[in-house]
Amino acid sequence: MSNNAISEIVKLKRKLYVELLKLVKSGDLTAEISNLSKKMITKDTARYRCCEFKERAIFEERIKAVLGFNIAENSKKSLEELAASLPRWQKKKRIVEVIGKACDSCPIDKYLVTDACRNCVAHKCVNSCPVKAIVVIQNKAYIDQDKCVECGKCAQACSYNAILENERPCSRACELDAISSDSNRQAKIDQKKCVSCGSCIAACPFGAITAISDLIEVALNLFAEKNNLAVMLAPSFLGQFGHQQSAAKVNYALKKVGFRLVREVAAGAEITAAAEAEELEEKIEFNKTLLSSCCPAFKKMVENEFEELSALISKTDSPMSVTAAEIKSKTPELKTVFVGPCTAKKAEALKDKNVDYVLNFAEMLALFTASNINLAQINEEEELNDAGQLGRQFAYAGGLQQSLKELTASDFKCRQLDGLGRLKKELYLIRANKHDYNFLEGMACSGGCVGGPFSMINQNLAKKLVKEFAESF
Amino acid sequence: MSKNILKICIGTPCHLMGAANLLESVEKFDCKLRQKIELKTSHCIDNCCDQAPVAEFNGKVYQNLNPEKLYKIIRENIK
Numbered sequence: 001m002s003n004n005a006i007s008e009i010v011k012l013k014r015k016l017y018v019e020l021l022k023l024v025k026s027g028d029l030t031a032e033i034s035n036l037s038k039k040m041i042t043k044d045t046a047r048y049r050c051c052e053f054k055e056r057a058i059f060e061e062r063i064k065a066v067l068g069f070n071i072a073e074n075s076k077k078s079l080e081e082l083a084a085s086l087p088r089w090q091k092k093k094r095i096v097e098v099i100g101k102a103c104d105s106c107p108i109d110k111y112l113v114t115d116a117c118r119n120c121v122a123h124k125c126v127n128s129c130p131v132k133a134i135v136v137i138q139n140k141a142y143i144d145q146d147k148c149v150e151c152g153k154c155a156q157a158c159s160y161n162a163i164l165e166n167e168r169p170c171s172r173a174c175e176l177d178a179i180s181s182d183s184n185r186q187a188k189i190d191q192k193k194c195v196s197c198g199s200c201i202a203a204c205p206f207g208a209i210t211a212i213s214d215l216i217e218v219a220l221n222l223f224a225e226k227n228n229l230a231v232m233l234a235p236s237f238l239g240q241f242g243h244q245q246s247a248a249k250v251n252y253a254l255k256k257v258g259f260r261l262v263r264e265v266a267a268g269a270e271i272t273a274a275a276e277a278e279e280l281e282e283k284i285e286f287n288k289t290l291l292s293s294c295c296p297a298f299k300k301m302v303e304n305e306f307e308e309l310s311a312l313i314s315k316t317d318s319p320m321s322v323t324a325a326e327i328k329s330k331t332p333e334l335k336t337v338f339v340g341p342c343t344a345k346k347a348e349a350l351k352d353k354n355v356d357y358v359l360n361f362a363e364m365l366a367l368f369t370a371s372n373i374n375l376a377q378i379n380e381e382e383e384l385n386d387a388g389q390l391g392r393q394f395a396y397a398g399g400l401q402q403s404l405k406e407l408t409a410s411d412f413k414c415r416q417l418d419g420l421g422r423l424k425k426e427l428y429l430i431r432a433n434k435h436d437y438n439f440l441e442g443m444a445c446s447g448g449c450v451g452g453p454f455s456m457i458n459q460n461l462a463k464k465l466v467k468e469f470a471e472s473f
Numbered sequence: 474m475s476k477n478i479l480k481i482c483i484g485t486p487c488h489l490m491g492a493a494n495l496l497e498s499v500e501k502f503d504c505k506l507r508q509k510i511e512l513k514t515s516h517c518i519d520n521c522c523d524q525a526p527v528a529e530f531n532g533k534v535y536q537n538l539n540p541e542k543l544y545k546i547i548r549e550n551i552k
Contacts, residue, residue: 006491006539014489243483243496243514365489369522374484376516457493 008048009207013062014362015040017215020066021370024219030083036063048206058102065210068217071097087220092212095196095346098187102208105185106168110150113141116162128157173203175421176301195300197420197444198343198453211343214357218337219367222258228333230261232323232355234340235269235387235395236449238465240361240456241375247469248381255382257371261327261334266387268323269294269394269403275316276400277407283438284412289430290439292400294318297344297444301420306427319394320345324354339364341452344444360454385473392470396463397448401441414439419446476511477551480529483514486522491539495526498540502547509551 019036023029037056049055060079061071069082070093113125119139126134126141133147134154141162143154155163170187171179178193179200187208189200201209221229231254241250254262272294283290293299293314303310317325324336335356338345342360349355359367368375390406393399397418404414415437417423423442429435445451450462481487481495499512518527524536528543535546 006494011490018486018489242485242488243493362489365485369486369489374486374517375488376482376484376514456488458497461497 007205009205010362013207013210014366016059016062016066017363017366018369020063020216021219021366024216025223025370029086029216030080033063033079033083036079054101058099061099061101062207062210065097065099066213066215068092068213068215070094070212071099071210087217092350094191094194095211095343095350096189096194096198096201097210097212098189099208099210100184100186102206103186104206104208105181107166108168108181108185109143109145109148110165110167111143111148111152111155112164112166113143114162114164116160117141117158118160118162120159122159124157124159125154125163128153169203169205170200170209173199175199175419175424176305193304195297195304195420195444196344196347197297201343202453211346211360213363214337214346214359215363215366218357218359219370221335222367225258227258227260228335229259230263230327230331230334230336231259232263232265232268232320232327232336232338234338234342234345234449235264235266235319235392236341236452236455236462236466237339237361238395238469239462240341241365243376245375246381247384249375249378251384252380252382253368253373253375253378256378257368257373259337261331262384263323263327264384264386264391265319265323265338265340266391266394268321268326269319269391270387271322271326272316272319273390273394273400273403273407276314277404279314279316280404280408280412280439281410284408284410287438288312289435289437290314292439292441294394294400295344295443295449296342296348297420298423298442300344300347301424301444302427302442305424306431309427309431312430318348319391320348320355321352324352328354341449341455342445343453361456362454365456388473389470392466392473395449395466397443397446397451398441399448401439404439412439413437414441416441416443418443418448418451420444477509477531477547478511478513478529479547480513480515480518482516482518482525482527484517484522484525487526490525492526494540495528495538495543498543502544506547506551510547 023032037059041052041055041059043052064071067082068088117140131147131149133144134141155165176193178190180188182188251262280290289312291313293316302313320338327334327336337357338355339359346358349358390403398416401414401416417426447459451459483492518529519534521536526538527536528538
């Protein structure tokens with residue numbers, strides 16, 4: 001799903017995080033926020049749009065998202081007004097949102113004939129089309145879009161590669177067909193289908209889709225030195241904070257930046273695994289199937305599209321939820337901040353009273369940068385010993401399945417799949433009762449959480465580091 | 474044979490802007506090129522954190538890099 005290559009658009013977003021955080025730190029957020037777009041986008045900065053004014057208008061929408069406001073509902077409000085109203089009183093309505101101004105309304109037609117068409121004699125395209133959608137007009141093949149069924153046979157048949165597959169990157173990335181276009185041909189997300197997996201955010205080359213962030217809210221708490229924040233590190237955090245930055249150092253640095261408590265979500269994962277194993281034993285006894293519940297995007301997809309199967313989803317709370325509940329039961333005044341590579345967790349947190357904020361790794365690193373803390377220059381460490389292998393290996397695909405095998409006494413067959421598209425196919429099989437296993441581990445991102453849309457490093461490397469860390473316990 | 478020295482900054486600001494991409498790209502260089510380079514990491518080069526990611530090749534500092542830029546710089550300046 002992610003390839004973590006850092007594009008200009010990703011850099012711009014991260015620079016924005018740092019600049020906003022600096023304003024929060026100095027206490028000038030409300031006063032300076034309306035000047036920020038002018039300061040960061042000048043006539044001389046690299047420009048991707050028609051003029052700097054459009055660029056700034058888009059930039060201001062991005063700022064709103066980082067402040068934590070839904071863009072569509074707050075389009076008329078000024079940045080100053082929004083910044084002054086923090087901490088936010090309105091609940092976020094959704095996590096993944098299109099920035100209308102930034103969407104470039106890419107072509108909707110999936111197959112297009114380009115100028116490379118030579119109007120050859122063979123006309124392989126016309127012959128290959130099963131619905132007779134291709135005609136030759138004015139010396140060039142032409143696809144009648146009303147007839148086209150988007151099978152792609154013409155593109156394969158053409159000897160000149162003159163027919164282009166041209167799907168919008170966002171809708172290609174969305175395996176649940178949640179993205180369509182509105183009357184302005186701009187991308188529109190069907191919130192009934194969207195599971196907030198974040199693939200479209202990573203896919204859009206214009207950066208027109210964004211997640212509504214908790215960053216500024218966290219920073220307001222942190223920089224006011226309220227000492228009321230607890231970090232929950234996703235099991236996939238190894239290596240995400242920089243090359244050769246150990247878990248112990250990350251722990252130390254997080255406390256140095258002002259977090260009171262640091263807890264591995266892997267600790268919650270151990271509890272989740274144990275509870276899920278119990279549930280599984282029961283299912284095995286009656287030869288029924290259990291679906292994993294720790295990936296919120298997978299869980300949401302089952303609920304959205306396979307209502308009749310939602311009873312099969314494990315009733316066990318997710319590792320994040322368990323960890324947060326544990327922190328709150330011990331120290332109720334703490335606010336919990338989950339840090340991970342995931343957007344779907346942001347959506348899950350909206351419904352979980354124990355999880356106050358969710359950040360991704362880049363947002364957390366921006367917090368370090370704005371606080372002038374460079375992990376590479378820190379030598380101190382503080383051991384992190386919250387969990388063992390059974391919890392830590394949740395970070396990669398197959399890890400949960402492995403933990404359950406160890407925790408379950410009886411023999412059972414299981415299956416592990418990653419990627420929402422593949423999972424969807426599998427769910428059709430389960431619905432038709434054409435499966436032969438008692439447990440399905442579903443992870444929306446390919447490779448599991450280490451391959452999440454906001455992972456900072458190559459997923460193979462991330463998996464290796466997580467494994468080492470899990471085995472070190 | 475004198476080695477070419479490539480230092481990539483792995484400080485937090487550089488990591489935020491894609492130092493991991495640079496490190497990964499160096500490992501993907503073809504063998505002949507990779508052999509000529511001695512890869513080191515640095516905690517901070519020149520304090521130019523707002524121009525991240527930063528790397529130093531044979532004593533010269535290059536800012537605002539991406540894997541493609543880095544590859545070109547190395548190709549052009551390799552001994």
